[in-house]
Amino acid sequence: MIRTTVLTAARRVLLVLGMPAVLFAVWWFATADSTDFYVPPLATILQKFGEVWTVERLLSDVVPSLIRLVAGYLLAVVVGVGLGLVVGMSRVVRDVLEPVLELFRAIPPPVLVPVIMLFAGIGDTMKVIVIVSGCMWPILLNTVEGVRAGDEVLSDTCRSYGITGVARLRHLVLRSASPQIVTGMRQALSIAIILMVISEMFAAINGLGFTIVQFQRSFAIPEMWSGVLLLGLLGFALSLLFRFAENRVLAWYHGLRRAQRNP
Amino acid sequence: MRRRVLGLAIAVVTVAAAAGCGSSSSSTGGSPSSDGSKTTQVTVGIIPIVDVAPLYLGQKQGFFSKRGIDLKMELAQGGAAIVPGVVSGQFQFGFSNTTSLMLAQTKGVPIKSVVNGVATNGKVGADVTGVAVKKDSSIKSAKDLAGKKVAVNTLQNIGDTTVRESVRKAGGDPTKVKFLEMPFDQMPAALDGGQVDAAWMGEPALTIAKGQGARVVASPFAETDPKLTVATYFTSTKLLKENPGLVKKFTEAMTESLTYASEHPDEARQILTTYTKIDAQVVQKLTLPSWPTKIDMASLEKLASLGEEDGIFGDKKPDLDALFS
Incomplete structure (x- = not known):
C-alpha cells in the first residue's frame, strides 16, 4: 500500500517535472554555442540570474511588483465578485449594464494607461488601477454566469424555508457560483501578472517589468532573459499557490464531482 | 479572455522564434549592387521624429534612387527596438542617439555608425530639446x-x-x-x-x-556642447564587411540629404507632415535641429565622459574611434 503510494507520488513528480526538464535541456543545447547577441547561451543566462537577482534586488524590485500585483488582484476580486453578484441576480441591472460592460471590456488596459495617468498620477495607484481594469473582467463575467446558473430547486427550497438576505447570498448564491468564480479568478491571475509588467513600463522607478525593460534598453541581454525567466517562475509559483487555495475552498465541489462521476 | 491570453502567448512564441532565426536568416540587403543598373532594397529603421526629416527629403529629391538604392522606412517605437532590427538584418541601417550606440558597443553589439544623423542647433533656450x-x-x-x-x-x-x-x-x-x-x-x-x-x-x-x-x-x-552630435545612422558590422559598396552609397546619399535639409529648412518642415501626425500649426513653430554632414568627435568624447561619470557603461569605456570614425 505504502509502496504504491510512493510510486504514484514519484510518477506524478516525474510527470510534473518532465516537460520543464525537457524544455530546459532543449534550450540549453540549442543555445550552447550561440553567438547571436540576442540569444545568449542558457548557461550565461543562469550565471547572470544568480548575479542579478540578489536579495537586495528582490527587495527593491520584485517586492514592490508583488505588492502591486496582490493589491490589484484582490481589488479586482472584490469588485468583480461584488458587481457580478448584482448583475447576475437582477435581470434589469443586467440589461442596463451589459452594453457598457462589454464596451469597457473590449478596451485593452495598456491603451488606457496614459488616460489613467491623467487622473491617478504616476505612482502605485495608477499601476494598481491598470491591473484591476484588466483582470476584473473574467472574474466579473464568470460570477454573472455562475449566479445565473444557480440551481432552481435549491433556490425554491431556500425560499420555502424563508432563507433570505445575507444568509441566502452567502449560503446559496455565492456557494453555488463559487466554482465559476474560481475559474474566473484563475484566468485573472495570469492577466494580472501580464498587466503588472505592462504597468511598470510607464513612469516607473522600480519593479520587475521596469528592470527587464531597463536591461533591454541598455543591451544587457542575458540579464534581460534572466528577468523573463524569473517572471515565468513567479507565474508558476503563483499558480501553485492558487491551486492549493482552490483545493481547500472548493473541496466540497471536487468531492461532489468525483462522486457524480463514479457512483 | 482566454483567447487574448492565447494571442499573447502566440506573439511571444513568434518573437522568440524570430529571435532564434536571427543569426541564420539575416540578409545583407537584397542583391549585391556591384553593377550600377540594379537597385537594392534598403530598409532603414527610424523613429518618426523631426530629426530624420533629411532622410525623407533625400528620398523625395532622388538622392537615394539615383545611386540605385530603393529606400524604405520602417517606423520603430524607440531606439532600443531599432538596434536588434539592424543586427538581425531586418533593417540595413538604423537611426539611434549616440549614447545608445556607445552603450550598445560597450555591451558587444556588433554595430558601427556610418554617417551623421542630427546635432543640436547650439542655441541655449531655443534648442531641439x-x-x-x-x-x-x-x-x-x-x-x-x-x-x-x-x-x-x-x-x-x-x-x-x-x-x-x-x-x-x-x-x-x-x-x-x-x-x-x-x-x-x-x-x-x-x-x-x-x-x-x-x-x-x-x-x-x-x-x-x-x-x-x-x-x-x-x-x-x-x-x-554647442556642436553635440545627438544621433547618427548606423549599420551592422556584418553588412559593412559583406557589402561595403552599399554602405558607401548610403553614406553619400545621406550626406547629400543632410546638406539639402540644412539649406532648405522650410522643405524639411513641410515633409514632417508626411510621416508624422504633428499638427500643421505646430509644424510652423517647431525648433529645428542642425544637420551637419560631419560627426563632431570632440562633442562625443564629452558625451562619453558624462556617461562614464554617471556609470551607465558599467566598468567599460566606449571605443569612439572604432564606433564613429
Whole structure:
C-alpha cells in the first residue's frame, strides 16, 4: 500500500517535472554555442540570474511588483465578485449594464494607461488601477454566469424555508457560483501578472517589468532573459499557490464531482 | 479572455522564434549592387521624429534612387527596438542617439555608425530639446532641478546624462535629480497636471508644452556642447564587411540629404507632415535641429565622459574611434 503510494507520488513528480526538464535541456543545447547577441547561451543566462537577482534586488524590485500585483488582484476580486453578484441576480441591472460592460471590456488596459495617468498620477495607484481594469473582467463575467446558473430547486427550497438576505447570498448564491468564480479568478491571475509588467513600463522607478525593460534598453541581454525567466517562475509559483487555495475552498465541489462521476 | 491570453502567448512564441532565426536568416540587403543598373532594397529603421526629416527629403529629391538604392522606412517605437532590427538584418541601417550606440558597443553589439544623423542647433533656450517647467514653478534655473522629479523618455541615456550636466554647470547637485521615465508625448499633460516637476522634452512635445505656458529652464544638449552630435545612422558590422559598396552609397546619399535639409529648412518642415501626425500649426513653430554632414568627435568624447561619470557603461569605456570614425 505504502509502496504504491510512493510510486504514484514519484510518477506524478516525474510527470510534473518532465516537460520543464525537457524544455530546459532543449534550450540549453540549442543555445550552447550561440553567438547571436540576442540569444545568449542558457548557461550565461543562469550565471547572470544568480548575479542579478540578489536579495537586495528582490527587495527593491520584485517586492514592490508583488505588492502591486496582490493589491490589484484582490481589488479586482472584490469588485468583480461584488458587481457580478448584482448583475447576475437582477435581470434589469443586467440589461442596463451589459452594453457598457462589454464596451469597457473590449478596451485593452495598456491603451488606457496614459488616460489613467491623467487622473491617478504616476505612482502605485495608477499601476494598481491598470491591473484591476484588466483582470476584473473574467472574474466579473464568470460570477454573472455562475449566479445565473444557480440551481432552481435549491433556490425554491431556500425560499420555502424563508432563507433570505445575507444568509441566502452567502449560503446559496455565492456557494453555488463559487466554482465559476474560481475559474474566473484563475484566468485573472495570469492577466494580472501580464498587466503588472505592462504597468511598470510607464513612469516607473522600480519593479520587475521596469528592470527587464531597463536591461533591454541598455543591451544587457542575458540579464534581460534572466528577468523573463524569473517572471515565468513567479507565474508558476503563483499558480501553485492558487491551486492549493482552490483545493481547500472548493473541496466540497471536487468531492461532489468525483462522486457524480463514479457512483 | 482566454483567447487574448492565447494571442499573447502566440506573439511571444513568434518573437522568440524570430529571435532564434536571427543569426541564420539575416540578409545583407537584397542583391549585391556591384553593377550600377540594379537597385537594392534598403530598409532603414527610424523613429518618426523631426530629426530624420533629411532622410525623407533625400528620398523625395532622388538622392537615394539615383545611386540605385530603393529606400524604405520602417517606423520603430524607440531606439532600443531599432538596434536588434539592424543586427538581425531586418533593417540595413538604423537611426539611434549616440549614447545608445556607445552603450550598445560597450555591451558587444556588433554595430558601427556610418554617417551623421542630427546635432543640436547650439542655441541655449531655443534648442531641439529642453527641460520645461510650469509657468508658476519655483524652478528658475537648472540648478533648482536638484531634488525635483524630472521626466525623461529613457533612463540611463542621453537625456539624463546631459540634464545632469546642465545641473552641474549651473552649480547644482546632479546626483539629487530624481529621474523617471515617460514617453515624450505624455509629458506636456504630466507637467500640466503636476505629476512631475520638470520634463526633458524633444519636439513636438516641447512646442506643445510651451504653448501651454511652460518655461524652458535648461537646454541640455546645447549646454553640454554647442556642436553635440545627438544621433547618427548606423549599420551592422556584418553588412559593412559583406557589402561595403552599399554602405558607401548610403553614406553619400545621406550626406547629400543632410546638406539639402540644412539649406532648405522650410522643405524639411513641410515633409514632417508626411510621416508624422504633428499638427500643421505646430509644424510652423517647431525648433529645428542642425544637420551637419560631419560627426563632431570632440562633442562625443564629452558625451562619453558624462556617461562614464554617471556609470551607465558599467566598468567599460566606449571605443569612439572604432564606433564613429
